[in-house]
Amino acid sequence: MATETLKTASVLAFERKLDPSDALFFSGGWEARDSADSWQSVKLREKSVRGTISNRLKTKDQDPAKLDAAIENPNLQTVDVAALPLAADTLKVQFTLRVLGGVGEPSACNDSDYRKKLVATVQAYVQKNCLAELAKRYAANIANGRFLWRNRIGAEQVEVRVAHLQDGKPATQWTFQALEHSVRELSAPAAEAASATALARLIESGLSGTAHVLLQVTAFVRVGAGQEVFPSQELILDRGRGDKSKTLYAVGDGDKAVAAIHSQKIGNALRSIDSWYPGAEENGPIAVEPYGSVTTQGRAYRQPKEKRDFYSLLDAWIIKDKEPDLVDQHFVIATLIRGGVFGDAG
Amino acid sequence: MEVTNRSLKFRSAIKAFIDARRDDKLRGKEGGDNAAAKYEYGVWLADAARRVLQIQAVTHVLKATHPDARGSSLHAPPSALSVRTEIGTHSLGAEFVDDIVGNAAALDVFKFLKLEVDGRRLLDWMQDGDADLLAALHEDETVAVGWVNAFKGLVRSDVQASSHQAAKQLYWLVGDDPADDAHYQLLQPLFSSSLAHAVHARIQDARFSEASVAARKARREKQPHAKGYSDYRNLVARKLGGTKPQNISQLNSERGGVNYLLASLPPKWDRDNRPAVLGVESAMKRFARFEGVAELVDQLAKFLLSNPDRNAETRDKREAIEQALGLQLPIFAASVFAHMEPGWTRDERCMLPLCEQLWLDPERTQLAVREDHRQDDEDFKRAYTWADWPDEVAGRFANWLNEQLRSKGLPALGDAEFKHWGKQAIIEADWPVPIQRRAEVAS
Amino acid sequence: MTSRPSFNRLLVLPHLQVQNANAISSAQTHGFVAATALLGLMWALERKARKSGLDIRFQAVGVVCHDYQEQVTDSAFVKAFRLTRNPVDKDGSTLAIVEEGRIHLDLSLVFAVRSERWKSEPERQAPDLATVANLLAGMRIAGGSVVAPQHAWRYRYQPQLVDMTGTDEDKAAKFRKLCLRLLPGFALVARDDLIDQRLAQLQAEQASVTRLDAWLSLSRINWRHDPEAASGKGEWVHDRKSLGWVVPIPVGYGALSELHAAGTVANARDTETPFRFVESLYSVGQWISPHRIKTSEQLLWYAESRPEQGLYRCRNDYIAAPDPFESECDYN
DSSP: OHHHHOOOOSSEEEOOSEEEOOEEEEEEOGGGTTOGGGOEEOOEEEEEEEEOOOSOOOGGGOOHHHHHHHHHSOEEEEEEEEBOOTTOOEEEEEEEEEEOOOTTOOSEESOHHHHHHHHHHHHHHHHHHTTHHHHHHHHHHHHTTGGGGGGGTTOSEEEEEEEEEETTEEEEEEEEEGGGSBTTTTBOOGGGHHHHHHHHHHHHHHHHSSSOEEEEEEEEEEOOTTOBOOOOBOBOSSOOTTSOSBOBOEESSGGGOEEEEOHHHHHHHHTOOBOOSTTHHHHOOBOOOTTOEEGGGTEESSOGGGTOSHHHHHHHHHTSOOOOOHHHHHHHHHHHHHOEEOOOOO | OOOOHHHHHHHHHHHHHHHHHHHHHHTTSOOOHHHHHTTSHHHHHHHHHHHGGGEEEESEEGGGTOTTOOSOOBOOOGGGSOOOSSBSGGGOOTTOOOEEEEOGGGHHHHHHHHOEETTEEHHHHHHTTOHHHHHHHOSSHHHHHHHHHHHHTTSOOOSSOBOOTTSOOEEEEOSSOTTOGGGEEEEEEOEEHHHHHHHHHHHHHHHHOHHHHHHHHHHHTTOOOSSOEEEOTTOEEEESSTTOGGGTOHHHHHTTTEEEEEEOOOOOOOGGGOOOOTTOSOHHHHHHTSTTHHHHHHHHHHHHHTOOOSSHHHHHHHHHHHHHHHHHHHHHHHHHHHHSOTTGGGSTTOOOOHHHHHHHOGGGGGSOOOGGGHHHHHHHHHHHHHOOHHHHHHHHHHHHHHHHHHHTTOOOOOHHHHHHHHHHOOOOOOSSSOOOOTTOOOO | OOSOOOOSEEEEEEEEEEEEEEOBOSSSEESSOOHHHHHHHHHHHHHHHHHTTOOOEEEEEEEEEEEEEEOBOOOSSSBOBOBOOOOBOTTSOBOOOOOOOEEEEEEEEEEEEEOSHHHHOGGGHHHHHHHHHHHHHTSEETTEEEEOOTTTTSGGGOOEEEEOOSOHHHHHHHHHHHHHHTOSOEEEEEOTHHHHHHHHHHHHHOTTOOHHHHHHHHTSEEEEEETTTTTTTOEEEESOTTTOEEEEEEEEEEESSOOBOTTOSBTOSOSSSOEEEEEEEEEEEEEEOGGGOOSHHHHOEEEEEEGGGTEEEEEEOOOOOOOTTSOOOOOO
16 A cells, blocks of 8 residues: 555655775885885975967957967966875875765655665665675775776876774785776776675675774875876866966865875765666766766766666666666665765655 | 825836836837837736746745755744844844845846835835725726735745755754654754845945955055954855856845855964974973963063062962963973874984973874884883873973073072972873872872 | 753763864854754764663763864955865756865864763773764764774874762863863854943944844954054054954754644655754854863853744853963964
8 A cells, every 4th residue: 555655755865875085195115015104195286387378269369469469478377286206106095984884774764654665675685685796896996996096097006905994903904906907897806806805795794784894995006206196176166367277185284284085086986886877888887876977978877768867766666666677776776875865855 | 996196106106117127128129019018007017916926025045055945935034033142133123134036037026016105115015005005006996906915925934834855954952862753853944145135245345345445455554544444254255056146046146146154263273383392302492482381481480579478369379370381281292292193202303301202202102112122112111101200291390490480580499399380280181091190299 | 951961971082083074054154063063963972872772861062173174265365165076967967066165173072971870880981982982983073974083093082981070179170181181172162241242342332233243243353543552653453352262153043933843844854853944043152272161061062942932052151261371362
């Protein structure tokens, strides 16, 4: 009876279950990976760059005399940059990741029938699949260093160390040669498959358990002495004239500031496990988003008209008792782990 | 209905309003008769009475919380609110203004209702059921009353109140048991656009008014000026509604979407005042220059030099200064902990005596012992737990203070004074186990 | 509940590293977590603790901020928030950005608690404390995540319980010891008294001045030229000297509507709890170094709920006492 009249709760929200910190940048020598004391924080510095005139000129500016003047008066810009010192060939990137339990438990839901059905559905999924597939993929994105973003490109060597922190101290530790892992296939090389599996199990236990799991992830990226490195860029609306045209992110202020990648961006990399959307074979895994949207591509791969978006799949599963394909179930659960506000307020 | 002079006055004001809108809209256009027909007196009013339902006069705007939120906005003017000592919408007096939400295309109806005749808005006259205005609207009283009722609907409340998941909703404990769901109420804070408007106007004035600009200029040029000015430090301008502030509300649009936020920011602990403890042979040297210390030593010296009477008042005052000085020690130590890494005393530039090292680097005892400095590190840990160092530090403080006072012209002080100064030193802010000063001298 | 808190322990979670907390504490303020959010956190924490089988009653909360980094632009005058997301909609177009303010905080929370069980089983204190710290680490503080510190083993990060039984002198001594451990930092206390004081001053000059004016006057620096200053040479002076670091803060909520019965408001978060529309109420607070606070009661914030008056308020009982031997940390 209840299922026949069941409708989506108008208030429905989930907290994110993978909660990373900002990732901080340090510099040092590849050989000094084991000595934590010898690493210096990476600082931002400002640099003036001479922009060339390449934008389309407005009609009024096309007067040759004015154009000459504009070219002679090049457009000086200040930008932030970050680079390793000349004595350091390796970038160390470090963050912590909290894996929280209670997947499928809404943080807000104003319809108790819907809530019951939802929780039961997720529980049935967990019992059948143990969150193993998802945990394996999250683990893969730690081991393969995807969270390094641009810093991974062109690196000679990337080593990722993952420690399970208990009472503030590392309990278990795994090491991965990130470049040997396939970012596309989300798979580990044979030599490190066991470690990847162990890490996945730990993540799974965090997601399904009652006590959260805390991981410390440290990546060593051998990019070469003095090379540029890439922290997050800040999004600033309404930049004034003469303001810096590129502002990079740093944690702490003054001489304590350390270049860093935003936690949101780390989270985006870790949940780049959706390889089940239409077009995934060509495009590779994308971050789990309700419409499969990819900001950098200005596209959404999971269109409602194809019924492969989160809302269509969730409604089919919970309201209409139409169990989606297993891969789409994975996607729905992964979206709940991502968290968000999903109610149907009409 | 009788047409009075006053009624004619209403009518001509309304007609002028409508005509002005017509001229504005049709200016420069090949105005067909059809277009102009919309602005005939009765036609425009009938249409306005229909369109007024598309807008609502409010004080609290839901969409300011989140542009996707759909649900109730409220009309809660100061007159409808309890008087409180805290600041809120009730604090607005006569300067209070209504905001409008809804279809921006129907805003002309609001402008119409704001039209003032005899010092009051048409809406106010309508709410009073003014007969002359009724007569001015339409010769048929039924029609006129129908319109007035529609116009009065500008201020209305939802038949069924509604919230939204994009609105903020929080649980507030009204009972005494947080574990009992029945002890809560759900609160939905709404954005007071009316209050924001008053705050915005004052801040705009402080920033941009001619008087403020002139006063600010005078101060910059160190010139006298009759009027003062104000600065709101660390003010943040948040934009509501992005590039379309009118989608949030009318007043938000008038504010250019700017929502000024006043700063509750805490002070920053002064990083320029970090005691440089490497390369000195006594931390007391740095302590002497720590914020407030020199002033307290001066005060104490002056007081003692003034030969105060030996009475309770003197003793109290003297002890208060001494205690304030003694209290600076743990503050100084905390400043060192805050900017030095644990184990900083291992640095070869550290020249402090062991007791001061233990005092200022207690977390070194938590570090693993270094293979190549095993003896050093183990001795350090042992000395820390042996715990006679707080007395030594207190002794060094007493010596230092004695020296300071002597240099300010006080005669050499004896053992009793030395002990007394030592008692004032607070060296117990170590973590986590407070170490008792063994030779504690009860005061 | 409107009574002052009664407790026998202070449960201290020092130096919590909170990342990306909501920096917008109300419709008119930014820069620190609202006291209402801290009380909400406290209630949620007690629910979790008791669900985990602990017998701890949380009564009040004090907060000390050691450091912060608000994500705002560097501009000297009016600042804007630095944003991080530029999301795309299902059609690939850029969605309108809803401006969210973020702030990283290094703060200590001091909870006033009591536990009957600890009287008979004092050995449970240490494990219970560890459980509470662990529960809190998995919670959000004003939307921000509690991030593990770099050297979590350091003394400074260890949670502690401070016994608050005994004579007033005992309690004051133990509280002072605790406060010294929370240095350097600044505690937030209430200064409601300042609004009346400022209002009286302003009204002496101009009768039409309102409480809103007095509040705003305390929220800014007021400059004027004093012809008598600088030994008669005249000088520009401001009104912040010896005032302390006084800031505008939200202190709770006032009702805008009647209390709607449970289930009568569409799209409420649940259908079992009565619902009310409210607005933020504002007052004045002060940031003060913890060593200057003499008793724990003066540090703590607690809830005062008077639904029948439409008032949902956070209270703090700080009593300002001028200290002749210490200069105020002035806001300038």
